[in-house]
Amino acid sequence: MSASLAARPVRTRIAPSPTGMMHIGTARVALFNWLYARHTGGQFLLRIEDTDRERSTDAAVQVIFDGMNWLGLEPDEPPVFQFARADRHRAVVDEMLARGAAYRDYMTPEELDAEREAARAEGRVIRSPWRDLSPNDAPDRPFVVRLKAPQDGETIVHDQVKGPIRFENRTLDDLILLRTDGTPTYNLAVVVDDHDMGITHVIRGDDHLNNAARQTLIYQGLGWEVPAWAHLPMINGPDGKKLSKRHGSQAVSEFDDMGYLPEAMRNYLAKLGWGHGDDEIFSDAQAIAWFDIKDVVSAPARLDWDKLNHLNNHYIRQADPLRLAGLVVAVLKSRDVALRPDDEALIARVIPFVRDGAKTTLELADAVVFALKARPLELPEKTRAQLADPELAGRMARLRAVLAGVDDWSVPPLEAALRAFAEAEGVGLGKFGPQLRAMLSGGAPAPDLAGAMTALGRDQSLGRIDDALSLAA
Numbered sequence: 001m002s003a004s005l006a007a008r009p010v011r012t013r014i015a016p017s018p019t020g021m022m023h024i025g026t027a028r029v030a031l032f033n034w035l036y037a038r039h040t041g042g043q044f045l046l047r048i049e050d051t052d053r054e055r056s057t058d059a060a061v062q063v064i065f066d067g068m069n070w071l072g073l074e075p076d077e078p079p080v081f082q083f084a085r086a087d088r089h090r091a092v093v094d095e096m097l098a099r100g101a102a103y104r105d106y107m108t109p110e111e112l113d114a115e116r117e118a119a120r121a122e123g124r125v126i127r128s129p130w131r132d133l134s135p136n137d138a139p140d141r142p143f144v145v146r147l148k149a150p151q152d153g154e155t156i157v158h159d160q161v162k163g164p165i166r167f168e169n170r171t172l173d174d175l176i177l178l179r180t181d182g183t184p185t186y187n188l189a190v191v192v193d194d195h196d197m198g199i200t201h202v203i204r205g206d207d208h209l210n211n212a213a214r215q216t217l218i219y220q221g222l223g224w225e226v227p228a229w230a231h232l233p234m235i236n237g238p239d240g241k242k243l244s245k246r247h248g249s250q251a252v253s254e255f256d257d258m259g260y261l262p263e264a265m266r267n268y269l270a271k272l273g274w275g276h277g278d279d280e281i282f283s284d285a286q287a288i289a290w291f292d293i294k295d296v297v298s299a300p301a302r303l304d305w306d307k308l309n310h311l312n313n314h315y316i317r318q319a320d321p322l323r324l325a326g327l328v329v330a331v332l333k334s335r336d337v338a339l340r341p342d343d344e345a346l347i348a349r350v351i352p353f354v355r356d357g358a359k360t361t362l363e364l365a366d367a368v369v370f371a372l373k374a375r376p377l378e379l380p381e382k383t384r385a386q387l388a389d390p391e392l393a394g395r396m397a398r399l400r401a402v403l404a405g406v407d408d409w410s411v412p413p414l415e416a417a418l419r420a421f422a423e424a425e426g427v428g429l430g431k432f433g434p435q436l437r438a439m440l441s442g443g444a445p446a447p448d449l450a451g452a453m454t455a456l457g458r459d460q461s462l463g464r465i466d467d468a469l470s471l472a473a
């Protein structure tokens, strides 16, 4: 990196093309750019590469905004839209023509085909004769504008992840900057936009490594400073192969739908290609303090569902129950579960008792369902049959009386009461615990007995027991 580049405030960006989904690879690129900007006290920007007019709908752009917003990676400036800058791209090409860094190529399609054939036969890249012809000889027909790239020597991409990558200039053709219809090409637009946005570090997927060589030549043709490059390794599926639908997911929104928390995703994505020693779990503040591009590894990263689930469970256990309740309500609504006005508050009360085993907010939703059931609950067949036995029915009635006498309705006193009751009856907990559990939950998954009763509260717990007992009577 040049001294003048190192002296500039860091500005990074992501430049997704709106395709209708935000790929998890784009999310990881966004995160690394965000972390590096935050680490250096610089700025993180967003550019929408919307030059493909068919695909770039408002809805597709909104998917990117939503994805960034969900991940909590807010850009520091309003987004830049590439298509709107086409006039600026054309003006830069005029500048390049004026400086002799580009030329108009008037080859007809037939001439281009013939040149392509000859180049293939001779094992070289295509060259247009117009590179060396005088513009005064220009015919009156459509042309493209090409970069007048050096034909000798080499172009070195000094990549901060992969090290110096060398490209022999004779293997790079004079790339097209403007098409015959006057539209700018991708590589030109990227260079002009990155320059105008003051981008100092281009951090992106390594599928763009070859473009970095071509873009370097455009920067040089313009006499502009080349940014620092960092090309991140791909994310592969758990089997080490290219990530695909088969692996369960590719889009950021799917991870949201599957019940992952954004902070778990940030922690997880940060670990895909970067790390800080053996640290598995770290906060945003720690990641920002520790992150450096030079610590990114060049080997492809692998998606590991077990690790992601482990992290998500960690963050679910840490999160504010009120916030989780909001997420659980959304999950239940998506399942068409009818909710009463107080249910969100009830869910928030239940969450601390059920969240330890939940890997996702979907599992959390499954785990709160027992508390939402309306009285009287339907009892499992087996429990009904058991309660027909007068001995068990009598025991459960005595248990009800004992529980009703517990003043402090919380886990330790309830646990103590259950233990004391077992002792007084001279039986193990197994002789009434499963039945009590079924009376409290109607057979739905529920936490341990004291937890379930605390979550439900005194009135609801005793009421459910009464309902079951009257059913048995």
Ligand code: GLU
Binding pocket: 014, 015, 016, 017, 049, 190, 203, 204, 208
């Ligand atoms: N628009 C490109 C993409 O979505 C990214 C270009 C860049 O980061 O330079 O792959």
